[in-house]
Amino acid sequence: MTKTMYDTILVPTDGSKVAEKAVEHAIDLAQKYDAKLHALYVVDTDAVDIGLGTEQVERIKAGKFGEMEELQNRAKKATNAVGEAAAEHGIEVIEDVAAGRPHRSIDEYAKKNDIDLIVMGSKGRSGVRRALLGSVTERTLRSTYIPVLVVDFREEDD
Amino acid sequence: MAAELLMEASVVLANDYTNALEEGFKVIPALTVVLMLAVFLGVGWFFRVAAVDELWVAGRSIGPIENGMAIGANWMSAASYLGVAALVGTLGYFGLAYVVGWTTGYFILLIFMAAQFRRFGKYTAPDFVGDRFYSEKARAIAAFTTLVIAVVYAIGQGSGMGLMAEYILGVSYEVGVVVFMLVTIGYVALSGMLGTTKNMAIQYVILIVAFTGGLYAVGWTQGYSTVFPYLEFGAETAELSEIAAEAERQFIEPFAQGSLYAWVALAVSLILGTCGLPHVLVRFYTVDNERTARWSTVWGLLFICILYWGTAAYAVFGGLLYEDPASGADTGVTTGEVGSFMDMPGADADALVVLAAQLADLPEWLVGLVAAGAVAAALATTAGLFISASSAASHDIYTTLYNPDATQRQQVLVGRTTIVAVGLLVMLIALNPPALIGELVAMSFAIAASVFFPVFFLGLWWENATSEGAIAGMLTGIGISFVAILNDVLPMYVDIGGEGAVSPELAAILPGTSSALIGVPVVFLVIIAVSRVTQDPPEDVKRMVRQCHSPEPMSQQQTAEDVAATDGGQPADD
Numbered sequence: 001m002t003k004t005m006y007d008t009i010l011v012p013t014d015g016s017k018v019a020e021k022a023v024e025h026a027i028d029l030a031q032k033y034d035a036k037l038h039a040l041y042v043v044d045t046d047a048v049d050i051g052l053g054t055e056q057v058e059r060i061k062a063g064k065f066g067e068m069e070e071l072q073n074r075a076k077k078a079t080n081a082v083g084e085a086a087a088e089h090g091i092e093v094i095e096d097v098a099a100g101r102p103h104r105s106i107d108e109y110a111k112k113n114d115i116d117l118i119v120m121g122s123k124g125r126s127g128v129r130r131a132l133l134g135s136v137t138e139r140t141l142r143s144t145y146i147p148v149l150v151v152d153f154r155e156e157d158d
Numbered sequence: 159m160a161a162e163l164l165m166e167a168s169v170v171l172a173n174d175y176t177n178a179l180e181e182g183f184k185v186i187p188a189l190t191v192v193l194m195l196a197v198f199l200g201v202g203w204f205f206r207v208a209a210v211d212e213l214w215v216a217g218r219s220i221g222p223i224e225n226g227m228a229i230g231a232n233w234m235s236a237a238s239y240l241g242v243a244a245l246v247g248t249l250g251y252f253g254l255a256y257v258v259g260w261t262t263g264y265f266i267l268l269i270f271m272a273a274q275f276r277r278f279g280k281y282t283a284p285d286f287v288g289d290r291f292y293s294e295k296a297r298a299i300a301a302f303t304t305l306v307i308a309v310v311y312a313i314g315q316g317s318g319m320g321l322m323a324e325y326i327l328g329v330s331y332e333v334g335v336v337v338f339m340l341v342t343i344g345y346v347a348l349s350g351m352l353g354t355t356k357n358m359a360i361q362y363v364i365l366i367v368a369f370t371g372g373l374y375a376v377g378w379t380q381g382y383s384t385v386f387p388y389l390e391f392g393a394e395t396a397e398l399s400e401i402a403a404e405a406e407r408q409f410i411e412p413f414a415q416g417s418l419y420a421w422v423a424l425a426v427s428l429i430l431g432t433c434g435l436p437h438v439l440v441r442f443y444t445v446d447n448e449r450t451a452r453w454s455t456v457w458g459l460l461f462i463c464i465l466y467w468g469t470a471a472y473a474v475f476g477g478l479l480y481e482d483p484a485s486g487a488d489t490g491v492t493t494g495e496v497g498s499f500m501d502m503p504g505a506d507a508d509a510l511v512v513l514a515a516q517l518a519d520l521p522e523w524l525v526g527l528v529a530a531g532a533v534a535a536a537l538a539t540t541a542g543l544f545i546s547a548s549s550a551a552s553h554d555i556y557t558t559l560y561n562p563d564a565t566q567r568q569q570v571l572v573g574r575t576t577i578v579a580v581g582l583l584v585m586l587i588a589l590n591p592p593a594l595i596g597e598l599v600a601m602s603f604a605i606a607a608s609v610f611f612p613v614f615f616l617g618l619w620w621e622n623a624t625s626e627g628a629i630a631g632m633l634t635g636i637g638i639s640f641v642a643i644l645n646d647v648l649p650m651y652v653d654i655g656g657e658g659a660v661s662p663e664l665a666a667i668l669p670g671t672s673s674a675l676i677g678v679p680v681v682f683l684v685i686i687a688v689s690r691v692t693q694d695p696p697e698d699v700k701r702m703v704r705q706c707h708s709p710e711p712m713s714q715q716q717t718a719e720d721v722a723a724t725d726g727g728q729p730a731d732d
Contacts, residue, residue: 014565014566014567015563015565016565043213043566044566044567044570045207045210046570047566047567047569047570047573049545050545050548050549050552050569050570050573050574050577051548051549051552051553051557051566051569051570051573052281052282052549052553053281053282053440053545053546053549054354054355054545055355055440055441055443055444056281056444057207057354058219058220058354058355058444059444060207060210060213061207061210061217061218062216062217062218062219062220062446063212063213063214063215063216063217064216064219064444065213065214066213066214067279068281070281097213098209098210098213099207099209099210099213100207100208100209100210101206101207101208101209104208104209105208105209105210108209136567
């Protein structure tokens with residue numbers, strides 16, 4: 001197989017509408033470039049800490065993600081959605097789950113798997129929400145050297 | 159009852175004398191606190207979870223000693239560090255109910271609940287209630303109660319931090335509460351990951367070194383004690399009780415300050431409350447196995463004991479020094495404001511541990527260290543409480559009940575908003591706390607005991623407890639404990655004429671700090687009665703309950719749910 005510019009494409013997903021929008025673009029690109037598509041769900045350890053408790057973060061660190069069914073199901077649901085959408089276009093998807101701070105985990109995963117392009121959704125945030133949450137996409141842009149395609153999501157796209 | 163005492167005291171002290179804590183900004187103690195916070199932040203940053211290498215490969219898990227220390231740090235708050243000595247100092251024998259109550263609960267946890275909770279293997283307390291009683295309504299009530307407990311419990315911590323800020327920073331109590339609460343909110347809300355078990359172990363070490371260091375130094379310099387102050391304060395106690403007797407107060411006479419009934423009611427409330435506190439139980443859900451759960455409890459109990467045993471010694475040393483300060487400073491007694499140490503104003507009582515070190519004329523850095531230990535104790539517990547509040551709001555209420563499709567980012571937003579909101583509410587109430595630190599915390603124990611202990615206990619041990627029974631029981635528990643607390647504290651906020659409780663008769667039988675002696679049996683009866691007349695729980699729930707105390711040890715990664723699903727849940731012989 002001849003090496004094109006984008007042989008492997010990564011689409012991180014959290015199962016939201018914003019991510020779905022990016023998935024459409026990723027599938028189209030994967031088709032055009034005949035690229036392999038990776039779907040990654042990152043279990044956000046900040047969310048686990050504040051939503052389930054610090055002890056649960058340590059549970060993940062201790063390698064017991066296998067017993068945390070609820071989190072696994074969420075992750076599977078999100079990556080399966082990518083797999084199904086891609087299957088309609090005859091594209092195979094490698095689904096994976098990671099844990100940590102999303103931008104760091106995305107960057108590490110991309111490096112480990114020789115990803116050529118990351119496709120991510122973004123929803124403009126401003127004011128308090130931005131101060132409290134920041135934007136995973138923005139942080140990923142800043143922490144990775146791999147090209148990132150940002151797909152803006154607007155409410156009227158619904 | 160002692161809430162009245164506090165009010166009386168603040169009325170008596172209408173003139174100059176405010177409290178005995180030295181005023182003014184102190185450089186070394188302030189640096190100690192800053193350094194301590196920097197260490198917590200540094201450790202949190204160093205052990206932060208940037209990315210987990212491999213989700214399904216066993217990593218390092220937490221051993222029983224480390225978990226025991228975390229239990230200790232989570233458990234021992236400003237109420238233990240400052241409050242218990244205050245209560246023993248001002249109420250004498252009656253205050254011992256706090257020492258007994260706040261340690262004995264761990265035996266019940268150890269025998270009946272720690273390992274069983276581990277077997278159930280859930281994330282949060284409302285998760286347990288929701289899944290065990292197959293009811294979202296039950297989950298919602300549990301989440302609400304978790305929030306209330308976090309707020310009431312944290313008020314006491316805010317109050318303790320304010321007092322320590324008075325000494326360390328030389329600011330007013332109110333400014334102190336605001337400053338330290340804002341630091342705490344920021345610490346928990348914006349940085350995540352900081353409450354790691356590592357940090358809790360460090361917090362435990364700091365608080366226990368500061369506490370026992372202060373105790374040894376006071377005992378040694380004043381000639382009260384030598385190598386083991388825990389057993390060397392008998393003569394001092396006798397001396398102190400004579401001083402009290404001259405002022406016509408009873409220090410060591412049992413039940414002079416409160417009746418036998420009040421003493422027992424308080425101790426029972428605290429014991430059972432221990433077994434119903436969401437932020438205590440989280441440490442059992444996640445350990446490797448039941449054995450670790452049990453041994454963590456044993457170690458935790460030892461670590462806790464080191465502090466509690468010392469509180470009475472502190473109270474006695476502090477009382478003597480309050481009567482006759484080695485440093486020559488003014489106290490309520492030397493200025494003639496109060497008749498004896500037992501009548502010291504609430505602000506002095508709650509600062510008694512630090513005050514003892516200060517009045518013993520110990521060097522400022524050492525007094526500062528004792529104060530910093532109190533801040534560490536308050537901070538560690540508040541962080542745990544805030545996380546239990548944020549998880550109740552974000553996981554149990556928002557995600558599970560309201561928006562099942564919530565993204566992780568939305569959960570973080572809800573969680574952080576909750577922490578900020580709870581923090582601000584706590585700060586506001588702590589500006590003018592309705593009772594002594596120890597009493598405030600005891601009120602949250604009364605709620606935990608009446609609302610949670612019965613559903614946890616019956617939920618784990620009686621498979622026929624139904625969702626209707628649990629809901630009726632929890633609502634009854636909320637009713638009893640809330641009425642008792644409001645009866646005590648309402649006159650602080652609403653003018654209903656007169657001081658003290660709304661109904662003194664009710665307060666005598668059902669004190670806000672000790673409503674569980676009546677509350678718990680009533681709630682048990684309600685759950686059992688309602689469960690009897692409603693339809694039995696589904697078979698899979700019953701299997702899960704049986705598995706929680708099966709004699710077959712489970713492998714590391716199993717939970718009761720898995721076992722019940724695979725072997726059909728043969729009734730275990732227990």
